[in-house]
Amino acid sequence: MSEFNYQISYGAQPAKVPAQPRIDPTAPLYASEDGVVASLSNSECIFQVKRSGETHVMTFHVLQALDQAREFRTLDEHVSRILTTIPGLTAQRDDVMRVLDSLVKRRLLVADRDFLGRTTTAPAREPAPxxxxxxxxxxxxxxxxxxxxxxxxxxxxxxxxxxxxxxxxxxxxxxxxxxxxxxxxxxxxxxxxxxxxxxxxxxxxxxxxxxxxxxxxxxxxxxxxxxxxxxxxxxxxxxxxxxxxxxxxxxxxxxxxxxxxxxxxxxxxxxxxxxxxxxxxxxxxxxxxxxxxxxxxxxxxxxxxxxxxxRPLGAVVGQRRYAIDPAALRGLTLSRLDHLYGDAxxxxxxxxxxxxxxxxxxxxxxxxxxxxxxxxxxxxxxxxxxxxxxxxxxxxxxxxxxxxxxxxxxxxxxxxxxxxxxxxxxxxxxxxxxxxxxxxxxxxxxxxxxxxxxxxxxxxxxxxxxxxxxxxxxxxxxxxxxxxxxxxxxxxxxxxxxxxxxxxxxxxxxASEQGRVRQLQEYLAYARADLIERLQAQYDGAPDAPIYWQADVRSIIEANGRSLITPGVPRLGDWPENIDDTGCAQRxxxxxxxxxxxxxxxxxxxxxxxxxxxxxxxxx
Structure with missing residues (x-):
């Protein structure tokens, strides 16, 4: 496998950030396989691919480069990201590209066409009437x-x-x-x-x-x-x-x-x-x-x-109506796409x-x-x-x-x-x-x-x-x-x-009555806190939204916040309004x-x- 030199220079002048590559819309996209890592030595590790179970020996430097290539992007984009993210590699573009080419040959970097091939490969299966x-x-x-x-x-x-x-x-x-x-x-x-x-x-x-x-x-x-x-x-x-x-x-x-x-x-x-x-x-x-x-x-x-x-997914996405456009993979990782396999x-x-x-x-x-x-x-x-x-x-x-x-x-x-x-x-x-x-x-x-x-x-x-x-x-x-x-x-x-x-x-x-009440309390606290977090992110991300929209978002956040600060009876939505703790535990x-x-x-x-x-x- 190709390797590149890796060093950190303390006290040196900041490296010049390489210019972002021009994106070629026709160039293939690549993303790294998900895997589990075990250390072999101070410099080497074993990388096991989750999908296939295959194992590969590599240096930690190469592993770091592989980690920077998780999202589907062109090889030029991956090189640029690695050069700007890992210190000391600014002048080693050719070496980084050789490493990525080696990872492609070892099928640790997956091309878009190969991934799409997985989604369309499925045995023939006649559906039930x-x-x-x-x-x-x-x-x-x-x-x-x-x-x-x-x-x-x-x-x-x-x-x-x-x-x-x-x-x-x-x-x-x-x-x-x-x-x-x-x-x-x-x-x-x-x-x-x-x-x-x-x-x-x-x-x-x-x-x-x-x-x-x-x-x-x-x-x-x-x-x-x-x-x-x-x-x-x-x-x-x-x-x-x-x-x-x-x-x-x-x-x-x-x-x-x-x-x-x-x-x-x-x-x-x-x-x-x-x-x-x-x-x-x-x-x-x-x-x-x-x-x-x-x-x-x-x-x-x-x-x-x-x-x-x-029908299996492969039989469906093989149709033009449901075909996956390779460009739609851009920015996605294989871990977020592992549900898309042809036999699903x-x-x-x-x-x-x-x-x-x-x-x-x-x-x-x-x-x-x-x-x-x-x-x-x-x-x-x-x-x-x-x-x-x-x-x-x-x-x-x-x-x-x-x-x-x-x-x-x-x-x-x-x-x-x-x-x-x-x-x-x-x-x-x-x-x-x-x-x-x-x-x-x-x-x-x-x-x-x-x-x-x-x-x-x-x-x-x-x-x-x-x-x-x-x-x-x-x-x-x-x-x-x-x-x-x-x-x-x-x-x-x-x-x-x-x-x-x-x-x-x-x-x-x-569980005991107290245990069931506690589980309901924990669940309602989780559900309401999760809603507050999502609404707060929406509120912060929309400073120009109309005031009436903002007011209602604040009202919902406050209503759920009050229920967290002073929780009442842990009632679920189907249960009577006048139920008490014992009644909730019983239900x-x-x-x-x-x-x-x-x-x-x-x-x-x-x-x-x-x-x-x-x-x-x-x-x-």
């Missing part, structure tokens, strides 16, 4: 009518003749009857196969699964059918859809969704490799303007998602939403990009309208792959064991995403640069929750517990990983034990459902 399009509904027949009208228009246009399943969680008999009537009319107008699953059908399914998997009998009613009165239970319909589609793929819709899919005018082809890429948020004067914004997607929206869900399975696809916001609090609005912040707060009147998020567009301009996503997926590859989610409480989508990542390490969720219509039945007042102290719900508590507290599991099988998760949840429940124990029971029973239930296949759906 689509079982059905599942629609979660609950006491909103007017919303169901709008959705079915948009689906009827889709069927007339694309003649897809898909199977639709309405999973009805309505408590009102009138709403349930209206849903049945709407389905019958939809079937007459489209000729599509329809399945209705209401309370009676759920009970039959619970009985059937109880006979097939007796050990799951204690949890089945809560997992699929029952629930706490007055509490959101969207997870029950989700779990039903997962069982009824086990071994296949599925599409998920909510009753307040509407087709067509739309894309922003400045949406781009390709996949953005930057894991920190921000979504785009647009604001509109009213819901009608939001519903008409952007460009309608002409492709079959279901096929658009099914072209990715259930895409288990779910997601999209944005236009119309009503999908979030109940607007604290995320104060963490927008500078461009989106300018639109959000461009004048006082529009700002007061925008904080309620009644007519917005939220989504990505370019496709993006990641291990987790915060909203309900559109297409799911349920041919492998996907976990259940909590049948109760909001945030069931974020919890599902985090547990899926835990069960399938290295699997991906693909966000497409399109959005689905989302129109809630009534306009919601979100600003009170936005300006109050951050109080996450139970499902977010569990998702954050998995992200921050759980070790990396070694078990290969998803069922084993669910058992390990259940054991950790039982460990939380098994934490009960809900973690119940969730642990769901995860323990789920693999056997899912396997039973997969073995029955379409017969199970036909039986309800």
């Amino acid at each position: 689509l079982r059905a399009v599942f629609i979660r509904a609950c006491d909103r027949p007017d919303q169901v009518a709008h959705l079915l009208a948009s689906l009827a228009d889709y069927e007339r246009r694309h003649r897809a003749n898909r199977h639709y399943v309405l999973v009805d969680d309505s408590s009102s008999r009138d709403a349930a009857n209206r849903h049945r009537d709407l389905l019958r009319e939809f079937a007459r107008s489209t000729g599509c196969k329809l399945t209705y699953i209401g309370a009676a059908e759920r009970e039959r399914l619970v009985e059937k699964l109880t006979r097939a998997v007796p050990k799951a009998a204690p949890v089945l009613p809560a997992l699929l059918a029952g629930g706490e009165r007055g509490r959101f239970g969207g997870g029950r319909g989700w779990n039903l859809a997962l069982l009824l589609s086990a071994g296949a793929r599925a599409i998920l819709l909510d009753d307040d969704h509407r087709l067509p899919l739309r894309r922003l005018d400045d949406a781009r082809e390709g996949l953005d490799p930057n894991p920190s890429a921000l979504a785009s948020t647009r604001f509109f004067r009213n819901i009608e303007n939001a519903l008409g914004a952007g460009e309608e997607v002409e492709d079959d929206p279901f096929e658009l998602h099914l072209a990715a869900a259930g 399975p895409i288990l779910a696809t997601h999209h944005g939403a236009y119309g009503s916001s999908r979030s109940e609090s607007g604290q995320w609005l104060y963490q927008l990009s500078a461009e989106d912040r300018a639109e959000f707060a461009r004048d006082r009147d529009s700002y007061l309208r925008n904080v309620e998020m009644a007519s917005i567009w939220y989504g990505y301009r370019q496709a993006r792959a990641s291990g987790v996503a915060n909203f309900t997926p559109f297409a799911l590859d349920n041919s492998v064991l996907l976990p259940c989610t909590n049948p109760l409480g909001r945030g069931e989508d974020a919890l599902f995403s985090r547990v899926t990542e835990l069960c399938h390490s290295g699997a991906l969720m693909l966000e497409l640069p399109v959005a689905v219509g989302h129109v809630q039945e009534t306009q919601r007042k979100r600003s009170p929750a936005t300006l109050a102290a951050h109080t996450p719900r139970f499902n977010y508590f569990v998702a954050d517990f998995i992200r921050t507290r759980l070790p990396e599991f070694s078990a290969e099988q998803p069922a084993q990983r669910l058992d390990l998760l259940a054991a950790h949840l039982r460990d939380v429940a098994g 934490l124990r009960d809900e973690t034990l119940e969730l642990a029971g769901f995860y323990e029973a789920w693999p056997a239930l899912w396997t039973c459902a997969r073995e029955q296949g379409e017969r199970l759906l036909g039986a309800v």
Whole structure:
């Protein structure tokens, strides 16, 4: 290996900083492999590549040069950085270049084309068939009518003749009857196969699964059918859809969704490799303007998602629509791109939403990009309208792959064991995403640069929750517990990983009352301090923002700061306002034990459902 002389001259005149190289847009980009270092002597070390396990002997001087080349840049840029960062090398440009050439030959500096080759290399894999399009509904027949009208228009246009399943969680008999009537009319107008699953059908399914998997009998009613009165239970319909589609793929819709899919005018082809890429948020004067914004997607929206869900990443980025531009790698390190490998399975696809916001609090609005912040707060009147998020567009301009996503997926590859989610409480989508990542390490969720219509039945007042102290719900508590507290599991099988998760949840429940209260206090302090830090960075970085924007950011920071200084009862967002410490400890124990029971029973239930296949759906 080439080597360069290395010395530090004390008392010498400051070295002249070399001029920055002119960037050649056609030159290849290189980034150094991530690795682990062990010392051999005072001057040499062993560098083990994390990705491949290969080992290389090098001097510490070469290791330092390798460390300065972590980001994808041209060789000339790397040389310039090394010369300006490591003292005493100003006059050794040729020697540094020889060292870098040697590192390229040893594949310790990876060229952009070689990295992109990793992302497109994948074995052929035929995805599972689509079982059905599942629609979660609950006491909103007017919303169901709008959705079915948009689906009827889709069927007339694309003649897809898909199977639709309405999973009805309505408590009102009138709403349930209206849903049945709407389905019958939809079937007459489209000729599509329809399945209705209401309370009676759920009970039959619970009985059937109880006979097939007796050990799951204690949890089945809560997992699929029952629930706490007055509490959101969207997870029950989700779990039903997962069982009824086990071994296949599925599409998920909510009753307040509407087709067509739309894309922003400045949406781009390709996949953005930057894991920190921000979504785009647009604001509109009213819901009608939001519903008409952007460009309608002409492709079959279901096929658009099914072209990715259930396929390896390599098969997707090999398409022109999702190809990664080498220039997009500039400035990124390989450690931030290690999720992009060709064989990574895409288990779910997601999209944005236009119309009503999908979030109940607007604290995320104060963490927008500078461009989106300018639109959000461009004048006082529009700002007061925008904080309620009644007519917005939220989504990505370019496709993006990641291990987790915060909203309900559109297409799911349920041919492998996907976990259940909590049948109760909001945030069931974020919890599902985090547990899926835990069960399938290295699997991906693909966000497409399109959005689905989302129109809630009534306009919601979100600003009170936005300006109050951050109080996450139970499902977010569990998702954050998995992200921050759980070790990396070694078990290969998803069922084993669910058992390990259940054991950790039982460990939380098994703490003393004081211990459970303390854990809740620590979690709320962490969540609020993290929000304060992020908002303070936004506030400091936007000195020219409108005064009303600054005032609200300060109000949110102060509300969360007060809760840190004088913490009250450690209540999570789902729990009653008048609960005390003992009540919080009791709720934490009960809900973690119940969730642990769901995860323990789920693999056997899912396997039973997969073995029955379409017969199970036909039986309800």
